[in-house]
Amino acid sequence: MATPVMDKAETPDAGSAASPYITVTFRVRRFNPEVSAEATWEDFQLEIDPKERVLDGLHKIKWDVDGTLTFRRSCAHGICGSDAMRINGKNRLACKTLIKDINPEKPITIEPIKGLTVLKDLVVDMEPFFQAYRDVMPFLITKDTNEPTRERLQSAEDRERFDDTTKCILCAACTSSCPVFWNDGQYFGPAAIVNAHRFIFDSRDEAGEQRLEILNDKDGVWRCRTTFNCTDACPRGIEVTKAIQEVKRALITRRF
Amino acid sequence: MKIHKYDTVIVGAGGAGMRAAIESTKRSRTAVLTKLYPTRSHTGAAQGGMAAALANVEEDNWEWHTFDTVKGGDYLVDQDAAEILAKEAIDSVLDLEKMGLPFNRTPDGTIDQRRFGGHSRNHGEAPVRRSCYAADRTGHMILQTLYQNCVKEGVEFFNEFYVLDQLITEEDGIKKSAGVVAYELATGEIHVFQAKAVIYASGGCGKFFKVTSNAHTLTGDGQAAVYRRGLPLEDMEFFQFHPTGIWRMGILLTEGARGEGGILRNKDGERFMEKYAPVMKDLASRDVVSRSIYTEIREGRGCGPEGDHVYLDLTHLPPEQLDAKLPDITEFARTYLGIEPYTDPIPIQPTAHYAMGGIPTNVEGEVLADNTTVVPGLYAAGEVACVSVHGANRLGTNSLLDINVFGRRAGIAAAEYSQKADFVELPENPASLVEEQIERLRTSTGTERVATLRRELQETMDANVMVFRTEQTIKTAVEKITELRERFKNVAIQDKGKRFNTDLLEAIELGNLLDLAEVMAVSALARKESRGGHYREDYPNRDDVNFMRHTMAYREVGDDGTETVRLDYKPVVQTRYQPMERKY
Numbered sequence A: 001m002a003t004p005v006m007d008k009a010e011t012p013d014a015g016s017a018a019s020p021y022i023t024v025t026f027r028v029r030r031f032n033p034e035v036s037a038e039a040t041w042e043d044f045q046l047e048i049d050p051k052e053r054v055l056d057g058l059h060k061i062k063w064d065v066d067g068t069l070t071f072r073r074s075c076a077h078g079i080c081g082s083d084a085m086r087i088n089g090k091n092r093l094a095c096k097t098l099i100k101d102i103n104p105e106k107p108i109t110i111e112p113i114k115g116l117t118v119l120k121d122l123v124v125d126m127e128p129f130f131q132a133y134r135d136v137m138p139f140l141i142t143k144d145t146n147e148p149t150r151e152r153l154q155s156a157e158d159r160e161r162f163d164d165t166t167k168c169i170l171c172a173a174c175t176s177s178c179p180v181f182w183n184d185g186q187y188f189g190p191a192a193i194v195n196a197h198r199f200i201f202d203s204r205d206e207a208g209e210q211r212l213e214i215l216n217d218k219d220g221v222w223r224c225r226t227t228f229n230c231t232d233a234c235p236r237g238i239e240v241t242k243a244i245q246e247v248k249r250a251l252i253t254r255r256f
Numbered sequence B: 001m002k003i004h005k006y007d008t009v010i011v012g013a014g015g016a017g018m019r020a021a022i023e024s025t026k027r028s029r030t031a032v033l034t035k036l037y038p039t040r041s042h043t044g045a046a047q048g049g050m051a052a053a054l055a056n057v058e059e060d061n062w063e064w065h066t067f068d069t070v071k072g073g074d075y076l077v078d079q080d081a082a083e084i085l086a087k088e089a090i091d092s093v094l095d096l097e098k099m100g101l102p103f104n105r106t107p108d109g110t111i112d113q114r115r116f117g118g119h120s121r122n123h124g125e126a127p128v129r130r131s132c133y134a135a136d137r138t139g140h141m142i143l144q145t146l147y148q149n150c151v152k153e154g155v156e157f158f159n160e161f162y163v164l165d166q167l168i169t170e171e172d173g174i175k176k177s178a179g180v181v182a183y184e185l186a187t188g189e190i191h192v193f194q195a196k197a198v199i200y201a202s203g204g205c206g207k208f209f210k211v212t213s214n215a216h217t218l219t220g221d222g223q224a225a226v227y228r229r230g231l232p233l234e235d236m237e238f239f240q241f242h243p244t245g246i247w248r249m250g251i252l253l254t255e256g257a258r259g260e261g262g263i264l265r266n267k268d269g270e271r272f273m274e275k276y277a278p279v280m281k282d283l284a285s286r287d288v289v290s291r292s293i294y295t296e297i298r299e300g301r302g303c304g305p306e307g308d309h310v311y312l313d314l315t316h317l318p319p320e321q322l323d324a325k326l327p328d329i330t331e332f333a334r335t336y337l338g339i340e341p342y343t344d345p346i347p348i349q350p351t352a353h354y355a356m357g358g359i360p361t362n363v364e365g366e367v368l369a370d371n372t373t374v375v376p377g378l379y380a381a382g383e384v385a386c387v388s389v390h391g392a393n394r395l396g397t398n399s400l401l402d403i404n405v406f407g408r409r410a411g412i413a414a415a416e417y418s419q420k421a422d423f424v425e426l427p428e429n430p431a432s433l434v435e436e437q438i439e440r441l442r443t444s445t446g447t448e449r450v451a452t453l454r455r456e457l458q459e460t461m462d463a464n465v466m467v468f469r470t471e472q473t474i475k476t477a478v479e480k481i482t483e484l485r486e487r488f489k490n491v492a493i494q495d496k497g498k499r500f501n502t503d504l505l506e507a508i509e510l511g512n513l514l515d516l517a518e519v520m521a522v523s524a525l526a527r528k529e530s531r532g533g534h535y536r537e538d539y540p541n542r543d544d545v546n547f548m549r550h551t552m553a554y555r556e557v558g559d560d561g562t563e564t565v566r567l568d569y570k571p572v573v574q575t576r577y578q579p580m581e582r583k584y
Helices: A054-064 A128-135 A156-161 A180-183 A189-199 A208-215 A229-233 A240-253 B015-027 B061-070 B077-100 B138-152 B222-230 B286-298 B319-325 B327-337 B399-419 B432-443 B448-465 B471-488 B500-526
Strands: A021-030 A041-047 A082-089 A090-093 A108-111 A118-120 B002-011 B028-033 B113-123 B124-130 B158-159 B161-171 B174-184 B190-200 B241-248 B263-264 B310-313 B346-355 B367-370 B372-380 B549-557 B563-571
Touching: A021 A054, A021 B372, A054 A108, A054 B002, A054 B448, A090 A229, A108 B077, A118 B124, A118 B346, A128 A189, A189 A208, A189 A240, A208 A240, A208 B002, A229 A240, A240 B158, B002 B015, B002 B174, B002 B399, B015 B028, B015 B138, B015 B399, B028 B161, B028 B190, B061 B077, B061 B113, B077 B138, B077 B327, B077 B399, B124 B327, B138 B399, B161 B222, B161 B500, B174 B432, B190 B399, B190 B432, B222 B372, B222 B500, B222 B549, B241 B327, B286 B310, B286 B346, B327 B346, B372 B399, B432 B500, B448 B471, B471 B500, B500 B549, B500 B563
Parallel strands: A021 A108, B002 B028, B002 B190, B028 B158, B174 B372, B190 B372
Antiparallel strands: A021 A041, A082 A090, A082 A108, B113 B124, B161 B174, B174 B190, B241 B346, B263 B310, B310 B346, B367 B372, B549 B563
16 A cells, blocks of 8 residues: 555545635736736636645646746745745735735735835845845854864853844845835845844854944934834744844944 | 856755855855755755764764664665764864854853754664754754855855756766756846866755655756766665654654654554654654654544544643744744644644755765766765765754765865866757757647646655555556656646746756656665665565665666666665664
8 A cells, every 4th residue: 555645635625524715816916028018917816725825826826827927936834035025015925824814805915025126027136135135244253363173152141142133034025015125225124134133143243343334324224214014024023123223222332 | 148167066055055165165266056046945944953973961972973874774874974974063063153053052052952863872772962953943044154154255156047957078988077057047048157066966856746845946956967967866766754744734843843852642642653663762763753653544543534644742841942942843833734832732744855865976075977987077965965874764963964064075075176177178069958948848839737747746756655665556656757757748838938937947847856756766666675765565674685785777768769767786885884673
């Protein structure tokens, strides 16, 4: 006998109870400059188990209806950061958003994240986002002349100090939810500040002053208007606005 | 078509690729090609930890780690390679800490360690705390730390460049690597990268299974590229099924959950692993635990109305411990199952997780053209490669270790080679194979759809070559794969454009999966024994007399154009340890 195959609920009408499937409308923002300079909305009706992910719905469209629908995705469980998009007006990961949690009775609108150039459908140009990240020197800097033979010691408390900001997956949900970033793409944006925070508050790092000076710039941390959009958008639950506030405070007190 | 010239080209930007890039960029002009963005790579999904006998919390040493690795791999491990892995583990972890990786800490401020499956004190006496970890997102931290250090070193990345072909030129009767051909996703343009050295670090191929922890993008692109050019693939029949995937979805729930004290239970609430592995219990090696779970299910002790899963029980652990040590996987249970792990057990089933086999290499990461001959200028590291440190079954935490140890080694070896070697001349019309392939798919008027064929492939793989296999089920799979390969010739895509054509990409990926699925099934059919992750119900015992050897699979093309898989075998390197019966 072969290994049991156990996904009978994959097809409609399986299982003992009534079909779990419902009909939903995905209203997707389409754009393909090879075809038209204008972006348009397109509606797709699909049968889906409400416990499935928005990403599963997008796959149903791409695989069974319209192969030209284009989006990025990889891990499908909220860890790779590929599929940040604007779902019902809010930035989320398509693979971490279940249909049942976003009112499937109304059409579900799906658009690319804002503030970055749209290249095709839900795919945006991520380069400015990663450039801002690179600009904050997102790597440990130490002034050791002799490298230690064993690990550097760090107390559990010191490790905890920057734990929250180590969770960042660089999905850009926060940065592309920020009204300041929408209006001025020069602003570093929340994700870059989060990644600066991760090193500024790491007891092993010795370049906190340098990073603070970078963020003291006119396009730096002072542009933040504390709207909390970023914190709401973060799929990893990072308290982004709090991290930005901590960086601001460190700039004033020069203590971190 | 554009032509680029680099000393060293690295294919893939996960853990192995970026660890190699950090070394190779310091020594040679290096380009890293990835079909994603580096931080999207699936190393980031690894959770539980990275093994190293630091002995920070209890007595341990690298020799015990070597033994556990050899035993875990059911003695198909090349023991010289396992010794390197275990010895260099210690510096690998310390290197990552120095690069900034935020490991969890002991009260003394050293790197904390926890238990993991198959890792034991003194050759199997009891579980040992060997896994260095950062909560349950160790892979995420490794990927981020390596990317951060690539930024620091100024590593040159070509993001969303998909490598489709390996270029090989024969000089004086020796096959040498000349470079690779890549497809730029944003524009549809084809790029030839001429390079003195090429390192494959493109990851696994788990997407030929349906229930899998693997990302959608893990489609064996590197393995398929070299296999199509006549190079062998080693031990492809050995695939690991991780015991604890989320029921039906396959999303990984780390073995660290059992390392922290989690228990597997059947429908009667029984801790069934006590029956199958009296000493290591829930922390027996993954192949053993996955088989035990399916044995419970098949004997009617599975949970739920269909009796098709078992439970991972964390409810006896303090919520503070779950929050501190297992925050991500408990959130997965809440998000995807609507279950609160503080109070309710989590439904799980084994999930296709890791390819032990791959592109054969020696311990320097050099790719082999047969049992002994090296292909000058060609390297591989990580899941795409087979060194073989994992043998027939990989131990948990040894893959994050593998990518660091052998990624580093391959990076150094390739860069040193490219410093002394000359460029190998490109073949005539180097991009012709890729151009034809893309043109054929883009203009095809066929009637088959990629998604349909992929679904059928995944279903046959899950049904026939998963945890339990027989001659009959494997033959069924081989026949089905042959049919699907034939139908693939008639596949058509809807997106005919050049810009971000992911429809085209998925078709090419499916072609790779079909090639590798065939190699896997044919290799499994010939291995008439049970060893590690390869379990044959018709041959339930390990057969060291006939099968203590690595499988080497080659693609053969007949005069009439028919393709077949030819199998050969390679001896296992044995040094310290004689094969023994494997008990946990």
